[in-house]
Amino acid sequence: xxxxxxxxxxELVELVTDYLxxxxxERDRVRLEDHLALCEDCTSYLExxxxxxxxxGMLTQxxxxxxxxxxxxxxxxxxxxxx
Amino acid sequence: MASSEDLVLxxxxxxxxxxxxxxxxxxxxxxxxxxxxxxxxxxxxxxxxVQEAWLGVLKGVDGFQGRSSLRTWIxxxxxxxxxxxxxxxxxxxxxxxxxxxxxxxxxxxEADRFRPAGDPSPNHxxxxxxxxxxxxxxxxLLAGETLDRVREAIEGLPPxxxxxxxxxxxxxxxxxxxxxxxxxxETNQRVLLHRARSKxxxxxxxxxxxxxxxx
Numbered sequence: 001x002x003x004x005x006x007x008x009x010x011e012l013v014e015l016v017t018d019y020l021x022x023x024x025x026e027r028d029r030v031r032l033e034d035h036l037a038l039c040e041d042c043t044s045y046l047e048x049x050x051x052x053x054x055x056x057g058m059l060t061q062x063x064x065x066x067x068x069x070x071x072x073x074x075x076x077x078x079x080x081x082x083x
Numbered sequence: 084m085a086s087s088e089d090l091v092l093x094x095x096x097x098x099x100x101x102x103x104x105x106x107x108x109x110x111x112x113x114x115x116x117x118x119x120x121x122x123x124x125x126x127x128x129x130x131x132x133v134q135e136a137w138l139g140v141l142k143g144v145d146g147f148q149g150r151s152s153l154r155t156w157i158x159x160x161x162x163x164x165x166x167x168x169x170x171x172x173x174x175x176x177x178x179x180x181x182x183x184x185x186x187x188x189x190x191x192x193e194a195d196r197f198r199p200a201g202d203p204s205p206n207h208x209x210x211x212x213x214x215x216x217x218x219x220x221x222x223x224l225l226a227g228e229t230l231d232r233v234r235e236a237i238e239g240l241p242p243x244x245x246x247x248x249x250x251x252x253x254x255x256x257x258x259x260x261x262x263x264x265x266x267x268x269e270t271n272q273r274v275l276l277h278r279a280r281s282k283x284x285x286x287x288x289x290x291x292x293x294x295x296x297x298x
Contacts, residue, residue, distance in 0.1 A: 008206030013191040017277035021258060023269075041212035051216055051224070052284040055233050056252040058225070068130055072108055072137055073101070079141045080099040 007035040012042050016049050085149035092153060096144045108137065111154060114254065115161045118265075121181060121242055122165035124172055132168050136161040151263055154256070158264035182243050182267040184274040191281035219291055229290065236286035240279050247272060248279035 007015075012035055018024045019032055036043050085093070095103035115136065119129035139160045147156060166178055197206050216224065223229065237245055237253075250256045250264075262272055 008197075009208050009212075010192075010194075010197040010206035013281070014277075016191070017273060017280060021273055021276075023273060039207075041208045044215045045213040048213055048216055048284055048288065049280060052233075052280060052287055053252050055224075055230060055287070056237070056248065056280075056283060057255060059230060059234055059237075059253050068134060069105070069108060069112075072134060073105065075134060075138055076101060076104050076141065079138065080101075083099065 007031050009035075009039065009042050009045075012036075012039075013045060016046060019046075020049070020053075085147075085152055089153035090149060093144060093147050093149075096141070104141075107153075107157070111157060114249070115158070117249070118158070118161060118246060119165045121246060122162070122169040122178065128168060128172070129165075132165045133161065135168075136164040139164060152260060155260045155264045159266070162265060182247075182265060182271050182275065184243070184271060184278065185241070189278050189281075191277065192285070213288070216291060224291075229287070232286055232290045233283055236283045237279070240282060244275045244279040244282075247275040248283070251276055252280070 012032060015024065015028065015032055019029065024032065036046065092103050092107065096107075112133065115133045116126075116129055119132040119136075120126060123129050123132060136157070140157055143160065147153070151159075169178065196209055196211065198204055198209050200206075237248060240248065247261065247265075250261045251258070256264075258269065258272060261267070262269055265272075
């Protein structure tokens with residue numbers, strides 16, 4: 001791995017989303033993976049990011065829908081009438 | 084592309100199936116209301132926008148061709164309705180900037196966690212680098228309290244970051260769906276998502292670290 005091209009940890013943390021989104025250019029992806037192969041800390045960081053996404057996905061929508069369901073039902077029935 | 088479930092639902096709507104309609108209202112209503120509030124000033128107006136959007140959905144359902152997912156299509160109608168209403172409110176912030184990330188840099192990780200320039204390995208992690216969360220017992224990691232922290236962190240985000248992470252990571256939309264529904268660029272979406280996820284990670288790291296210290 002050439003050090004001139006090597007990625008610093010500080011740069012890597014800004015590229016993680018692009019990496020996970022598959023939006024990195026091939027060359028940058030390789031640089032990032034080269035770094036990961038040698039850096040345990042950044043590997044942990046990436047893993048933390050993956051877990052963060054996973055935990056976020058476990059949130060359920062706990063909001064109660066707005067009132068107005070009855071009104072919407074009326075909107076629907078009126079629309080159906082006119083069809 | 085519309086899924087087969089989408090097509091079944093669309094057929095049901097066309098046939099005037101009330102239950103299918105109410106199911107969609109329950110499924111998407113809350114997210115539609117939140118999103119509408121990005122464009123208009125009050126909750127009451129946003130509720131109005133949502134209702135108008137549903138009417139738009141019904142009026143347009145015969146023309147739905149399945150080129151996008153049903154939810155993308157519904158949310159596009161919502162966003163267009165909300166924009167039209169928002170314009171009438173003579174707002175000062177143009178909608179084009181609504182989904183533009185703040186130009187001020189927001190580092191994913193605090194700068195002082197990296198070695199300074201002049202250090203033999205500048206910009207590499209200093210002591211207290213990220214640790215592997217696999218060391219955290221699963222029952223703690225998946226506990227309601229951990230999820231509460233995630234929820235709090237999301238609620239505390241700037242509105243555009245908050246809505247993007249909700250659509251992507253809470254509701255599980257693809258980036259194409261979010262881009263099409265909100266009419267935003269791939270890049271803006273990615274920057275907003277990056278900032279949002281980075282902050283949620285930080286909140287979790289803080290919480291899990293404190294827990295470890297406490298035990």
